[in-house]
Amino acid sequence: xxxxxxxxxxxxxxxxxxxxxxxxxxxxxxxxxxxxxxxxxxxxxxxxxxxxxxxxxxxxxxxxxxxxxxxxxxxxxxxxxxxxxxxxxxxxxxxxxxxxxxxxxxxxxxxxxxxxxxxxxxxxxxxxxxxxxxxxxxxxxxxxxxxxxxxxxxxxxxxxxxxxxxxxxxxxxxxxxxxxxxxxxxxxxxxxxxxxxxxxxxxxxxxxxxxxxxxxxxxxxxxxxxxxxxxxxxxxxxxxxxxxxxxxxxxxxxxxxxxxxxxxxxxxxxxxxxxxxxxxxxxxxxxxxxxxxxxxxxxxxxxxxxxxxxxxxxxxxxxxxxxxxxxxxxxxxxxxxxxxxxxxxxxxxxxxxxxxxxxxxxxxxxxxxxxxxxxxxxxxxxxxxxxxxxxxxxxxxxxxxxxxxxxxxxxxxxxxxxxxxxxxxxxxxxxxxxxxxxxxxxxxxxxxxxxxxxxxxxxxxxxxx
Numbered sequence: 525x526x527x528x529x530x531x532x533x534x535x536x537x538x539x540x541x542x543x544x545x546x547x548x549x550x551x552x553x554x555x556x557x558x559x560x561x562x563x564x565x566x567x568x569x570x571x572x573x574x575x576x577x578x579x580x581x582x583x584x585x586x587x588x589x590x591x592x593x594x595x596x597x598x599x600x601x602x603x604x605x606x607x608x609x610x611x612x613x614x615x616x617x618x619x620x621x622x623x624x625x626x627x628x629x630x631x632x633x634x635x636x637x638x639x640x641x642x643x644x645x646x647x648x649x650x651x652x653x654x655x656x657x658x659x660x661x662x663x664x665x666x667x668x669x670x671x672x673x674x675x676x677x678x679x680x681x682x683x684x685x686x687x688x689x690x691x692x693x694x695x696x697x698x699x700x701x702x703x704x705x706x707x708x709x710x711x712x713x714x715x716x717x718x719x720x721x722x723x724x725x726x727x728x729x730x731x732x733x734x735x736x737x738x739x740x741x742x743x744x745x746x747x748x749x750x751x752x753x754x755x756x757x758x759x760x761x762x763x764x765x766x767x768x769x770x771x772x773x774x775x776x777x778x779x780x781x782x783x784x785x786x787x788x789x790x791x792x793x794x795x796x797x798x799x800x801x802x803x804x805x806x807x808x809x810x811x812x813x814x815x816x817x818x819x820x821x822x823x824x825x826x827x828x829x830x831x832x833x834x835x836x837x838x839x840x841x842x843x844x845x846x847x848x849x850x851x852x853x854x855x856x857x858x859x860x861x862x863x864x865x866x867x868x869x870x871x872x873x874x875x876x877x878x879x880x881x882x883x884x885x886x887x888x889x890x891x892x893x894x895x896x897x898x899x900x901x902x903x904x905x906x907x908x909x910x911x912x913x914x915x916x917x918x919x920x921x922x923x924x925x926x927x928x929x930x931x932x933x934x935x936x937x938x939x940x941x942x943x944x945x946x947x948x949x950x951x952x953x954x955x956x957x958x959x960x961x962x963x964x965x966x967x968x969x970x971x972x973x974x975x976x977x978x979x980x981x982x983x984x985x986x987x988x989x
Contacts, residue, residue, distance in 0.1 A: 529557035530853065533604045533663075535597055535655060536611030536672065537561025538571035540817045541841055543829045545608070546578045548842025550585045552850045560592045560600035566615065568595060570818060577821045584827040597655065601662040606849050608669045609655065609678075613647040614958050616814065617989040619807035621954045621981040627798040628978035629943050632791050633805060635759075636674040636725050637783045638937030642916050643951050645674050646928070647958040649681040649920035656686035667889070669694065669848055670863075671841065676724025679863040680878040681917045692848055692890055693863025693878065695724055697778050699840040704753065705731065705776075708746035709739060720861045720882045721870055721895035726784075726909050727861070727880050728775040728902060744770045759806055763789045773902060784905070784936055804980075851885040859883070864890035871896065872903045873910055908934065923961030949974050954985045 534545065542561065549556060561578065563571040575593040582589040594600050601607065612619065622640030623633035632638040652672065659666055668691040672678050679693030698720055706713050716739070717732040730740045746752050748767055760779045763786045770776065783790050797803045813832070820830050844860065851858040859882060866879045869892035873879060883890040898906060915931035918924065932948050933940045949969050952959060954976055956966050976982040 527555070527853065529555040530605040531558050531560070531603055532556055532606045532608065532849070533560045533562060533597070533600045533666075534608045534610065535562045536567075536609060537593070538563035538567040538574050539610050539612075540570075540574070540814050540821075540833065541610055541671075542574045543577055543581065543821070544833060544842045545610075545845060546581045547829045548846030549849075550581065550587065551842075552846050553587070554846070554850050554853060556587070556589050558590050558592060560594060560604075562594055562597045562600045563611075565595055571595075573818055573821050576824075577826060580824075580827040581829075598658055598662065601658055601666075604659075604663040604666045606667050606669055606852075607655070607659060607663065608671065608845060608849075609652065610671045611648075611651070612672070613644075613651055614955065616807055616811045617984050618647065618955060618958065619644070620805065620811070621951070621978075621984060623794075623805040623807050624798065624978045624981045625950050625954060625976065626938075626947050627794055627805065628981070629947050630791075630795065631939065631943065631947055632783065632787070632937040633794060633798070634783060634937070635806070637780065638935060639932065639947050639951060641674050642928075642931055642935065643955060645677045645681075645916045646920045646962075647955060648672060648674075648678055649685075649917060650961060652678050652682060653686050653921070656682055656688045659688070666690070667692065667849075667852055669845055671695075671845055674724060676726075676863045676878060676880055677913050677917055679724075680913060681920065683865055683878055684876075684917060685921050689865070690889060691864075692852075692885070693724060693880070694844040694848060695861070695863070695880065696840045696844055697725065697780070698727070698729070698861035698880075699843045701729065701776070701778070703840065703843075705743050708749075708752055709742045711739075718859070718861075718882060719893065719895055720880065721898070722778075722880055722902075722906060723909055723913065724863050724880045725778065725780040726905070727778050728773070728781075729778075730775050738774075740774055740776060741771070743776060747776075759810075761790060761793045763793075773899065775902070787937070848885055852887060852889065855887040857884045857886040857891075859893075860885045860890075862890050864892055867892055869894050870898075870906070872898055872906055877910055877914075879910075908936065920961070923959075923963075923965070925962065925965040928962075950976050950981075954981055956985075957988065 579591045626633035626639040670693045675693045682688050682691045720727050720729040862883050863880045866875050866877045868875050869881050870879050882893045912934045919927040932938045932944045938944050952966050
């Protein structure tokens with residue numbers, strides 16, 4: 525029986541990543557009848573620019589697909605088969621504050637890790653839960669494919685508080701590893717077996733050949749060959765892991781582990797860029813790249829993804845999102861690394877927790893592949909990080925300031941003490957517009973005269989940005 529064509533809704537459709545998503549759909553020939561790109565009023569101009577480019581991409585393809593644009597997600601959602609999410613609450617100005625406020629106090633400022641990552645979750649989780657409520661009413665059979673960061677925590681909140689199991693959380697980092705590493709040892713991806721375990725932006729992996737022989741160490745050795753392109757994501761400063769550590773664990777950590785295993789060096793690099801008015805933090809650099817991309821997208825003759833998009837750090841996004849949709853639609857049972865309910869794949873964490881693991885993706889969603897127990901070093905990290913995430917998710921839903929403080933204190937990127945509380949308070953003031961659940965505490969902090977130390981973040985806040 526021939527399967528029917530599908531409707532896809534992308535929330536955050538005005539993102540600079542959307543052309544990569546369109547390219548992925550076109551490349552796979554998924555039978556799409558319509559695509560809806562949804563954004564908010566502040567993103568209207570970008571939505572119109574990207575929407576026109578997306579339509580040009582489809583018009584240049586062999587497929588007849590209509591791209592619809594709207595600022596009302598409830599207009600878009602009825603009858604959707606797949607809803608993809610790729611939005612940033614507060615736009616890039618919020619990310620600038622997430623980075624600069626902690627760095628102004630000598631603390632890690634990063635999009636998905638440390639203080640900034642927790643605040644991105646505080647802003648995002650209430651919004652994703654609102655989307656889930658709309659989906660329950662308007663497209664109750666749809667799959668939610670989430671790429672919004674912090675992807676693992678957002679997916680955890682959807683399952684735990686949204687009570688929505690038809691969700692897959694995605695990240696491009698595992699895709700990048702699987703594209704780069706096989707070449708290092710003279711193999712192709714189909715000649716290797718990958719097993720990933722951990723959390724979003726905090727996973728490890730092992731690699732085997734088709735005879736079941738562990739070839740992880742061969743790749744580790746190649747990572748320290750000066751001729752090797754290690755494939756570090758564009759948004760992560762390249763500091764080598766200590767080889768002795770990788771040799772001991774017999775696993776390859778993801779690029780984001782640098783923020784934990786080489787925290788001193790990563791923090792020093794961030795502070796150096798923070799203090800350089802020519803560079804600024806990563807978010808300020810991305811803002812410039814994004815502005816350049818949208819100028820390119822305005823070209824009425826551009827009907828393909830520009831190479832400059834790789835500078836955003838989200839390369840291979842479509843390989844994860846589109847392959848997931850294709851695998852669910854056609855019951856392909858493809859191996860994809862996703863954030864999904866643990867269900868025993870990682871025995872060191874409760875079965876109801878969301879983990880990021882190798883899974884087979886088919887018509888019933890993700891079937892996680894069991895990895896087994898971890899050794900003490902990785903197990904200890906994993907349990908701390910997961911429990912920190914659970915504190916963040918609950919605080920995002922309840923607005924419990926004490927729990928938010930607990931999350932800050934347990935987070936390895938936040939030195940506990942007076943400075944941790946000060947950074948928490950400044951970020952609450954800075955993001956007041958997007959944190960109604962903390963309104964009572966924010967009003968109290970304002971009465972106490974809490975001010976933002978960083979000039980750039982303070983000016984953005986005063987401008988209502």
